[in-house]
Structures are given as structure tokens and as C-alpha cells.
Amino acid sequence: MSRILPRSTPEAEGVDPAAVRRLVDRLDRLEDVHSMLVLRHGQVIAESWWHPHTVDRPHTMFSVSKSFTATAVGLAVHEGLLTVDDHVLDLLPDDAPADPSELLRAMRVRDLLTMTTGHSASTMEGIDRTISLPGARWARAILAQPVEHEPGTHFVYNTGATYLLSAILHGLTGERLLDYLTPRLLAPLGITHAAWEQDPDGIDTGGFGLSITTEEMAAFGQLYLQGGVWEGKQLVPAEWVAAATSKQVPNGPHEWPEWKQGYGYQFWQCRHGAYRADGAFGQYIVVWPEKDLVITMTSGLTNLQSVLDAVWDTLLPDDAWSRQVSTGGPPLDGPGTVESFELALSTPDGAASTPIEQSLRGVTYELEPNPRDVSALTLGRDAYGRTEVAFTIGGLDHFVRFGHADWSQGTCSLLGAPADVATAAAWTDESTLRGRMVFLGTPFEWRLELRFSGAEVDVTIDRNVAFGERALLDVRGKARRA
Secondary structure (H helix, E strand, O other): OOOOOOEOOOHHHOEOHHHHHHHHHHHHHOOOEEEEEEEEOOEEEEEEEEEOOOOOOOEEOOOHHHHHHHHHHHHHHHOOOOOOOOEHHHHOHHHOOOOOOHHHHHOEHHHHHOOOOOOOOOOOOEEOOEEOOOOOOHHHHHHOOOOOOOOOOOOOOOHHHHHHHHHHHHHHHOOOHHHHHHHHHHHHHOOOOOEEOEOOOOOEOOOOOEEEOHHHHHHHHHHHHOOOEEOOEEOOOHHHHHHHOOOOEOOOOOOOHHHOOOEOOOOEEOHHHOEEEEEOOOEEEEEEHHHOEEEEEEEOOOOHHHHHHHHHHHHOOHHHEOOOOOOOOOOOOOOOOOEEEEEEOOOOOOEOOOOOHHHHOOOEEEEOOOOOOEEEEEEEEOOOOOEEEEEEEOOEEEEEEEEOOOOEEEEEOOOOOOEEEEEEEEEEEOOEEEEEEEEOOOOOEEEEEEEEEOOEEEEEEEEOOOOOOOEEEEEEEEEOOO
């Protein structure tokens, strides 16, 4: 993969390398951090990917997408296509209810940007791997929901508001959000891996669905740190950058301190004068103007505050910063010019095989009826000696092949469409097999446990993170009689 950002050393950019190592160590202990990249003075000074996640694979951003959508709105405002004070119903007349309420009539673009639409709850709910509404005409479904508060007065985090921004831009420009942003923003930044999910009508989902790489995230953060300027050109108006990243509305209370610092135009305020683009399960672009610093991370975590605490605990102390600063010379290209860490997600501990494996291989276990329609499983070995579990779903066999003490990469269709996965498993005792299946380019992972006892097996599969229940399967099976 070609780099899009210059490299330097922490020392050259005035950062203590020990502080960087402490940050990486803290993130490594969180277990499910997938990548991290640190820029200072526009130079990459540290980067890490946790194998099997890799530098060149785009990662699902979830609500980091919102900050890109807001940027597109800023560009459209600059081009005179709309203003933040335009009424939403004027911009989406075909999706308006037949008899809209006065509160809905009062809703403006500004209210969509600041999540103050007047709704009491989000107008799009999280379901499984994405946030979506079934069927077409999502904007019509969102605008049909009751508005209980005066727009502009009541903060509720609302992905539907961001989707409406995408729908508005789609109508004004006649093209999808991704295509509108590409020549104006993405291409100049060197972002070439971007993909965006679409609704049934071909409108980019706006509030989620963007996938880019960790370094591409960092380029976007650096653009904002530089006031919208990139290589001497004003890509995003400076006044929009300032407004979007300032506290426009209060957004507390919340048990996590980072979630009650205020909200801008689809950017969150942080402590210590920083701000961030923020996606579900720990996708972050943290911009810290005081330190001229950008930190990007991808993760699969439930405790989102823990990631930001790791940043502040390791980089906030005075001893993390030295008096030496960059001379502004050309970037360094030699080996060792950037702190690069080769780390990996842990694989299950245990043996590669079990003394009773011969009696288990090839036996089909019929499972009790369950909501996932998994009717049977069979344990075996593939041609390469990997542990293989065949799940029968809807009458079709789906094979998962696990490495041992290392990640085995392949594809899996347990979710329907084939997905790129990395897997590893081990026998924790002679009758218990535990496995991890990482869905590459996403925050998601499945954790499997098979417990064999005589002619029976207990099967559990849980997810590391989810918008709903994390438990996927908890069922017993019995060996099929010959």
C-alpha cells in the first residue's frame, strides 16, 4: 500500500518515544484494538496494526461517517446549494408527511447537524451489523416520526438526522454523497479506498456505512487540524471547520466524561481542548490542536471511554513532551524513522488436539431448535490439518476452519454473504474447544465454545460487540445415531 502521509520519529517531533510505547501497551491490554496511528506536526510518528488486521484493509467506520457527511454539507453551503438555516421540509418536499406538525416545519439543517431535531429518541435503531430501516424511502419514514421538542433545544444522538443530510445532498447534487466528496475532498487527501453503504433507493447512508483505512482517517483528521487546508489549498472552508469542531450544543449527562463535553456539527468535543470523529465500538479520529496531534484508532470494544483514557493517561503528562521540535525539513524515509509496532490479537490458549478427538471426528450432532436455524454441527480436520467445524444452517453446510496459535485467514458465509475472516482455536481441556472468528475490516468477532460430553455437545457463540444481544447461540446437541 502506498503511504499518503510523511513519516518521522517521535523525537524529531518533540514526543518522548517512551510515552508512545506506553500508549501502545495500554491499547494492547484492551485486547480488541485493531489499529493505531499517531501524527504530530503532520508527520506519522507511530503506527500499529494488531494482526490479523492489516494496514491496507479498509475498516468499517460506523459514525465516523457522520463527520464526513457534515463536511459535505459544509462544501455544499460554500457552493451556495443550501444554508444551515434552510428548513428540512423545504429540501425534502417529496418525503414530507401530508400534515406536518409545526415542530417538524420548524426543523432546520442546523438542527440535523447538531442532533437537536426535537425527537425524544433516535429515529434509526441499531440492528445486528448495521443501523438501518427496512424498505425504501427512509427519509419519509424518519420524517413521519413525532417531533416532541422545539428543534434546536434538545440533544438526542440520532443517526436518522445524518441520513437526512445525505438525502438532502443527494437531491441537491443529483449524485451520491461518496461521488460528491471524491473530487472535492477524498481524492486530494489521497483517500482511494472509500466505500459507502447505500439505502434501497441508492442514497448513501450518511450516518454510518463508510469504510476507509486507518491512514486515510488520519489524513482527514490532519485536514481539520490544518483548518481545512491541504497542500496549500483550502479544501474545506476555515469557518466551517471552526464551527463544526466547536461546541454548538450541550450533550450531557453521561457516565463517560468524553460524552458530555458538547457537540458540534457531527463532531464530539473531548476534554483537554480536543475533538473527535467517533464511531461505534471504538473507531476514532482524535484531533488535539494544543499538541498539534492527530490520533486514529479502530477497535471492537464496549468500553469506549477506556480508549480515550489510554490517550490522556499516556500523552497528557508533561514528561511525554520534549523541548526538541521538528525543524520542518523533509520527511525521513530510512528504517526506524517511525515507531512501528508488530502486535497481534491473542489466540485461544490450549492444545492443538485432544486425546478424544478421534472419537469426535465426523460425528454429526443434531442441535435443539434455535432462532439461528443452526440444525447440526460436525467436527473434523481439513486437508491442511486445521480444526474444521461444519455448521448446518437452513440445510446447507458452512465450514469454519481454525488455525492454532496463529490466525488462519479465509472466507465464511455464516452471515449469508461471504465475509473475510481470521480464525484460531485451541482445546482448553480434553473436551472443550474454544475458538475466535474475527471479521476482518469490522469491529466484530465471534467467540465459540464446544463442550463435548459423551454423545452430547453444548454450543455457545457470543459476539464481542453488538447493537443488540451479544449472545448468538446457546444450544445443546446429540450425536446422530448411525
